[in-house]
Amino acid sequence: MGCINGDGRPVSSRGMCKTCYEKERTSQIYRPCIEQGCSGNQVSRGLCGKHYQRTLSHERSCRVSGCSGKMRTRDLCHRHYRELKKGVEFTQPPTKYTECSYEDCSKPHEAKGYCSKHYKWHRSGVNIPSRELLDQERNELKINGRRRCKGCQKEKPLAEFTHYPDGYPFAHCRPCASLNQRLRNYGISSEFYRRILLFQGNRCGICGTETPGRGRTWDIDHDHFCCSGNSKACGKCTRGLLCGRCNSFGLAWYEQLPESMRDFDLLNEYLANPPAQRMRAESTQRTTSRVTGTCAEEAEDRPAN
Structure with a gap:
């Protein structure tokens, strides 16, 4: 019995000779992806592996309630699949911020839901003042025309301070701000x-x-x-x-x-x-003498054997 293509060669598989079968198999495997502009080979549903996985992730989400992550393995997203492997309870993913969560602040998110400025306040334990308090303080500064510098502790005119884009003055006057920059450059x-x-x-x-x-x-x-x-x-x-x-x-x-x-x-x-x-x-000598004196006092108070 010869090949179904009529070339008389012996049959190898599916009624075709070895040459015809390889051509048929490769033509089915290496078909281009149906997505426009993609040169990948088809894997399933006429799509390459990348677009097929995207289709699956868009069609299905993580099976954990409240999680909108894309399904990857065992009907779970990456985060909950790692928790499944560790044997811990599923946790809800953190909220994804795009802007600062502080009131009336539209700066980009940096960490913990805050921009870089408000995150420094949050990390240092400072109570972030409300917008009304800031507006009230800004109005008082405009009326008084002076502010106390955080560095030299002197009240100076607002003209001696650098201002933010919204008109609020910096905490340090220009000489103190310049000094702080010099101190950083000199490492002290x-x-x-x-x-x-x-x-x-x-x-x-x-x-x-x-x-x-x-x-x-x-x-x-x-x-x-x-x-x-x-x-x-x-x-x-x-x-x-x-x-x-x-x-x-x-x-x-x-x-x-x-x-x-x-x-x-x-x-x-x-x-x-x-x-x-x-x-x-x-300073080293004072520290050494202090430690030596403390050790001597402890030796005198220690009972003799």
Whole structure:
């Protein structure tokens, strides 16, 4: 008995020779997907695997009540299928936010249903004020024309604050905001900055002047050889607070001189033992003596064997 196509070759399967059967089989397997613009091969219902799975997911949803997730395995979505494998009870999926859930805030959702600003408030434990309180505070600021800076704790005109797009002023005035940015760049905290300034007696670390000179804040001096290749300093190389003249025109010029020409005792003394280094040493010494004294008292109170 020959092939049904009439070429006289012996039958291999389904009344066809091996060559005709392979052609028929491949023509059925490698048919293009009926979706427009798709070059995939048909798998079921005239669709490729990708479009067939999409059809199934659109037709059926997760069997857990209240879940609108797409069905994937065992009539469950990915989330509930993982819970089934772990052997835990099914939980409801979290609400999907697109905008901030705070009243009258249309900013994009960041986390926990809030935008980035309101999420920081929520994470820090601050009670998010209502819109009426914010409007009332904004109106009072417009009437008074002044606000207390959160950094220097001084009441200043609103012109000295940067404002949000809605006209509400920032919590810090411009000098304090600039100082906070500089502190981040130098890798030190505001508390460390205040400790150094108090240690220096609110004076320049070199000349002893009580005014910073240029600008409104003291210049932060650090060892440039420590963090020369980084955009931000590590904080450990901070040496002290200087006025504008000593930092720009005195120390910057003096450090570039050869060692043989550095004969100015005032600057040599500052570079050899800067204020920040002395402050750290005294703080370490006080901590050590405190711990030693506590251990000695405990040894005296301990009964002898």
